[in-house]
Amino acid sequence: MLDTVDSTMAEAARRAASGLAGPTWIMAHEQTSGRGRRGRDWTSEQGNLAATLVYRPEATPAEAARRSFLASVALFEALAIHVDRTRLSLKWPNDVLLDGGKVAGILLESAGQGPFVDWLAIGIGVNLAVRPDGVRDAAFPPIAVADNGGPLVDPEEFLTHLADAFATEEGKLDAFGFGRIREDWLRHAARLGEVITARTGSEEVTGVFETVDEAGNLMLKTPKGLRAISAADVFF
Numbered sequence: 236m237l238d239t240v241d242s243t244m245a246e247a248a249r250r251a252a253s254g255l256a257g258p259t260w261i262m263a264h265e266q267t268s269g270r271g272r273r274g275r276d277w278t279s280e281q282g283n284l285a286a287t288l289v290y291r292p293e294a295t296p297a298e299a300a301r302r303s304f305l306a307s308v309a310l311f312e313a314l315a316i317h318v319d320r321t322r323l324s325l326k327w328p329n330d331v332l333l334d335g336g337k338v339a340g341i342l343l344e345s346a347g348q349g350p351f352v353d354w355l356a357i358g359i360g361v362n363l364a365v366r367p368d369g370v371r372d373a374a375f376p377p378i379a380v381a382d383n384g385g386p387l388v389d390p391e392e393f394l395t396h397l398a399d400a401f402a403t404e405e406g407k408l409d410a411f412g413f414g415r416i417r418e419d420w421l422r423h424a425a426r427l428g429e430v431i432t433a434r435t436g437s438e439e440v441t442g443v444f445e446t447v448d449e450a451g452n453l454m455l456k457t458p459k460g461l462r463a464i465s466a467a468d469v470f471f
């Protein structure tokens with residue numbers, strides 16, 4: 236457990252570069268340069284969870300990107316220990332919503348030259364105690380678990396539940412393949428059937444979110460037909 240760090244993602248990269256052995260969770264009470272998806276900042280207040288799992292999966296970049304679905308499902312299950320699961324849903328690409336507001340986000344980073352990633356870091360931020368100021372996306376205003384009389388969950392305790400849930404989902408991936416993770420993700424997904432805009436590289440594609448296919452692509456029905464948006468494009 237770190238007291239203050241620039242970002243648990245940066246710390247994960249440093250540890251991977253200096254010869255990380257087994258899977259490691261890195262957690263900090265405070266981050267001075269927390270990062271979010273798409274180059275945004277992530278404010279992590281004391282009392283919230285800021286943690287990164289870094290490991291060396293035997294996975295191509297596309298397979299590694301699919302871990303994002305696994306992480307979302309694990310995060311959903313860990314949160315469901317503390318709040319009624321009917322209040323939770325998953326939003327593409329990998330946010331968790333509580334009462335329709337953003338309660339948690341996931342960021343994937345990886346490195347490697349060969350066909351397999353050298354390491355994968357899965358960063359997870361959860362607004363346990365404090366709802367951050369500022370609304371990034373008016374449709375999904377930030378919310379904290381403790382809001383509206385919710386429980387005040389200790390971040391270290393939450394990380395134990397998250398690590399367990401993650402291990403359970405990894406076990407399902409090993410035993411049943413990505414199909415099972417996909418099914419679980421789709422069962423919890425909030426936005427199927429909605430019109431969404433996905434960014435892939437520099438291109439923006441707008442369409443009706445139909446499903447996630449067996450390779451982990453986001454399938455959008457657009458006026459020009461069905462478009463597959465690669466998980467690897469969206470998540471890294």
Ligand code: BTN
Binds near residue numbers: 341358
């Ligand atoms: C997002 O929704 O944009 C993803 C947010 C991810 C935030 C977490 S907090 C722990 C880890 N360290 C970081 O700097 N970012 C991730």
